[in-house]
Amino acid sequence: MSTAAVHTEEDHGHHHKETFVTKYIFSQDHKMISKQYLITGLFMGIIGIAMSLLFRLQLAWPEQPFGIFEVLLGKWAPDGVMDPNVYLALVTIHGTIMVFFVLTAGLSGTFSNLLIPLQIGARDMASGLLNMISYWMFFLSSVIMVISLFVEAGPAAAGWTIYPPLSALPQAQPGSGTGMTLWLVSMAIFIASSLLGSLNYIVTVINLRTKGMSMTRLPLTIWAFFVTAIIGVVSFPVLLSAALLLIMDRSFGTSFFLSDIFIQGEVLHYQGGSPVLYEHLFWFLGHPEVYIVLLPALGITSEIIATNARKPIFGYRAMVASILAIAFLSTIVWGHHMFISGMNPFLGSVFTFTTLLIAIPSAVKAFNYITTLWKGNLQLNPAMLFSIGLVSTFITGGLTGIILGDSTLDINVHDTYFVVAHFHLVMGISALYGLFAGVYHWFPKMYGRMMNKNLGYVHFWVTAVCAYGVFFPMHFIGMAGLPRRYYTNTAFPYFDDLADINVLITVFALVAGAAQLVFLYNFIHSMFYGKEAEQNPWRSNTLEWTAPVEHMHGNWPGKIPHVHRWAYDYSKPGQEDDFVPQHIPLKEGEEELQH
């Protein structure tokens, strides 16, 4: 600690000689790396969302020819009609890209990198080199994932959970050939990238806080990123082992997950493995992954809601405690994805218990957000709208978790569209709102310019209406008994009455997709032509707004500011302004809230 403290006190403001390559490409500066994560994440997001629109077209107008299919899918859509294998490939890659590449790397990678050093008062990440390697591994894994879309037999198509034997046997479906190999290689590199990133975040938060920045004065964003990184370090290695064992089964003839298989007229040699083992390993990461995606979004929301409500976040200690409780519980609930996998029903009971417990800290967070709004002076900036929207979808989606987490009720809604509606609201839409909120709020910090607020309003309201329009009716399709990952429901006359709902959902989805173009335009245009930002446009308390608008190595010219108070002294009685930044010393006689 003492060496670190000395290090942070040094003046790093002097000019480093930089070339184009070291500044924009192989940069070790956390701010540049954060922008790289964001741009890569947005690019992957465009692919992921576009894919969802393609398969929504197929679901609303099954087996109808579309010109766009012919253009984008080529021989995989003969005469413009989507092939069932391609449908499965699209849902698989959509899930993979959105969960890992957009909402893990794009969200957590961007904002952990940008905010950890700036908000704790550090010159940079603990290891700039590791940080750079982490980004470039993420970039490499993205490239491999995109390349996998172009292989002859198509990309992986076994669902984003890639359960073996479907994912292990090339005979089972075309996507389980080269496409699946590339998927696994891409994910292995992605995991390595995520681990390097997470270790860096943890070390930085523990060691490089500026003077006065005790753990109990940390902004909730940092708490969220810190705990997220810990969950990642605990659970991602288990997914790596699952991926490696699957690679062994696929390529080297081992039988970790396979046994007694007869396929394409042939008995295979595999003996003694179990797909259920894979499910355990996968969900040991898979479930914490939900919180790896969600906690950073909630952290961002906490910060933005407090700043824009001009009020302290309500129940800071309870917020920190619930982050920790969610993190702990998230690692012991994975079995709720496997109630009917064939595992012992007693295990199901245990996982029901732990799963429903996680509703408690989640409820505390939701109530605390609502109370923070109460008697505030709400500045309804686009970032604030997305944060409020996040709380709304987090509640709507979270509540149906009470049904899915209950092993009994899961029997009949497991793997139906009810699940699809649930997780899209609670982690998909909520985390995307967190990402958007973060971009609108910290855009001035990243690019020194403001985004256009009116376009932001249009973006939010259209998206908010469409998000409910897409996912609320979807619950009904699930409760009608329609399984997910069906290419079409026309094989069952019983489901013929769902056709209208599917059309409605697709129309909302298309409009929502168009609304994202408004965001994209706003983002790119504001980068070059946006109004120049002031140093602290949102009148916020956290340290990043004390750094100059123009980016520099080491973040602050001269000394790093010291911290004298928590991050939430908004509208404090006895103060002139309605905000008091963390580096302002206490006035004479002023009491610091003890937390």
Next chain:
Amino acid sequence: MNIFLILSVLVLIAISIWQITKIFELSQAKKVNTQVADDEDNNLNGKLMFIFLIFIYGITIFSFWSYGDVLLPDAASEHGSDYDNLMWISFAIIFFVQTITQALLHYFSYKYRGAKGKKALFYADNDKLEMLWTIIPVITLAGLILYGLYTWTDIMTVEENDEALVVELYAQQFNWKARYAGEDGVLGDANVRFLQDFDGRNLVGIDATDPNGFDDVVVQELHLPVGREVIFKMRSQDVLHSAYMPHFRAQMNCVPGMITEFAFTPNKTTEEMRMDSDVMAKVKKINSIRAEKSKELVASGDVALDPYEFDFLLLCNKICGASHYNMQMKIIVESEKEFENWMSSQQTFAEVIQ
């Protein structure tokens, strides 16, 4: 060419957004352009928040109003009514919480929308309040957990008994087969290694050296007697599948290399289900949709669709490949006597391999 067209349309849209926003900004030249929300923005968006609350309620009511009839009819199995009860209790709680919290969230966003000169209340903590909204979820969830676990144990405890009918559900890409244990009530040993015996007539790989298997009956349509417990043993020969019987509130994965179990007692015959008022309404609606579609089909020279009649379904509910969406089997629940009649007309394994 098409890609070029799409790209140029996108570029044109971008340029028009740019121009429109520019006009918008220029027309308000007197205002300071900071891109930070001002009183007007707060006022407008605060009101929109309130309208959005009405929208959320609206879409909820609309969905129930127009889609309420697509939901599954009442359960057709004995444990199913417990399942349905637990489901509706959970839903009642969820709707209550959803209505209140969304109202508070959006009403506060509207009511406390910012204005110049307003000052927010400095209110950082209240242990009593936080205690309150920790304890209330704890109590509610404790109730739900206990109720849920009690029902779960009830459903999942499968006890072998002489009364019960033992049926194996056998999954493969992309169809289902069912094997009945026959007179001895014991399924013969089976393994995928035996699938190629007897020129492929051994459809589910029964071990011909196990005498228990001789009276087994393998069929492609599932018949069940009403009022008698059925113990299902699930197997799969290739990839994961899931045997999903939504009308019975029953589902279990089929896992290659292991045998999974699920048991239930059907308590309504197919005929009784067809007379159920909810089912009749649903079938009527489906048939009117099909008649509509048939008109179009006939007009374009195709064959009209058959009218639909209700049947219980077994669906695959675990992604299993290209035809996953069409991996189904018809289930017929009938009286014990009808079942016995049907069963006596089936060939046993011994007869099949002769």
